[in-house]
Amino acid sequence: MTYATIMVSLASDQANERCLAIARETVERFDARAIGIAAAEFSPPLYFTSGEQADKMIEQGRNAIRMRLSELEAEFREAMGPGAKHVEWRSNMETPTRFIAREARTADIIVIGQSRDGAFTDPFARANPSDLVMQAGRPILVVPEAAGWLDLRSVLVAWKDTPEARRAIVDALPLLRKAKDVTIAEIVENGGSREAALNRTQDVVTWLSYHDIAASALVQEESSTRDAATALDGIASSVGAGVLVAGAYGHSRLREWVLGGVTQHLATESTRCVLLSR
Numbered sequence: 001m002t003y004a005t006i007m008v009s010l011a012s013d014q015a016n017e018r019c020l021a022i023a024r025e026t027v028e029r030f031d032a033r034a035i036g037i038a039a040a041e042f043s044p045p046l047y048f049t050s051g052e053q054a055d056k057m058i059e060q061g062r063n064a065i066r067m068r069l070s071e072l073e074a075e076f077r078e079a080m081g082p083g084a085k086h087v088e089w090r091s092n093m094e095t096p097t098r099f100i101a102r103e104a105r106t107a108d109i110i111v112i113g114q115s116r117d118g119a120f121t122d123p124f125a126r127a128n129p130s131d132l133v134m135q136a137g138r139p140i141l142v143v144p145e146a147a148g149w150l151d152l153r154s155v156l157v158a159w160k161d162t163p164e165a166r167r168a169i170v171d172a173l174p175l176l177r178k179a180k181d182v183t184i185a186e187i188v189e190n191g192g193s194r195e196a197a198l199n200r201t202q203d204v205v206t207w208l209s210y211h212d213i214a215a216s217a218l219v220q221e222e223s224s225t226r227d228a229a230t231a232l233d234g235i236a237s238s239v240g241a242g243v244l245v246a247g248a249y250g251h252s253r254l255r256e257w258v259l260g261g262v263t264q265h266l267a268t269e270s271t272r273c274v275l276l277s278r
Contacts, residue, residue: 151242164247
């Protein structure tokens with residue numbers, strides 16, 4: 001298993017340099033095909049008028065979007081450089097998340113920049129990573145502005161015995177094979193069994209060994225003074241993780257990592273690259 005096609009999503013309303021740099025590095029590491037993708041949709045202002053003036057405003061807005069998409073294509077092609085063996089561009093004038101999720105059938109993984117304004121992403125200008133991972137059916141590699149490079153010296157897998165976590169670790173196998181150190185970490189929730197958590201994480205370590213990936217297990221008790229996101233950040237810092245792998249959760253359960261909780265934090269606030277899958 002490898003990443004044969006890597007898609008990189010570009011935002012029309014914020015800088016894409018870090019995202020493109022990580023995407024190019026990933027393309028080179030896996031000798032993969034690169035697909036650049038972007039979309040935007042004209043959103044009339046609240047004071048929208050009607051008649052001839054409205055038609056003129058709409059046309060001006062659409063022309064501005066066409067020009068911006070053309071600029072993004074040029075930026076993408078320049079960033080990929082001559083080293084990429086196959087480069088392709090796709091764009092459209094529609095809501096970005098919907099367009100990218102539909103086109104995700106062509107990719108093994110989607111690289112996307114972290115939204116600088118957190119959860120309050122303009123849905124007409126760029127895809128929100130949290131929304132995209134719920135719709136794409138592909139793993140999402142979220143790149144923060146602070147990411148200097150795809151640091152695979154240490155990779156942390158945030159384990160929880162759920163289908164989402166199992167899917168995430170399978171989707172991350174190509175990255176884990178290139179990592180120097182892999183840690184499988186589970187946070188024992190209040191009332192949970194530490195012994196059971198140790199057994200679960202050790203099972204994952206053993207499973208990875210049959211994929212020729214050496215990993216270690218780490219189990220940490222939940223602290224009443226730290227939420228799951230803060231605890232996970234602490235573990236990632238302690239093992240020097242450059243990339244964090246996690247399942248994305250989109251339904252609320254008591255004391256579970258949920259969208260709006262850990263998933264939202266990883267997608268919008270993490271200081272390291274995060275591979276999310278669902």
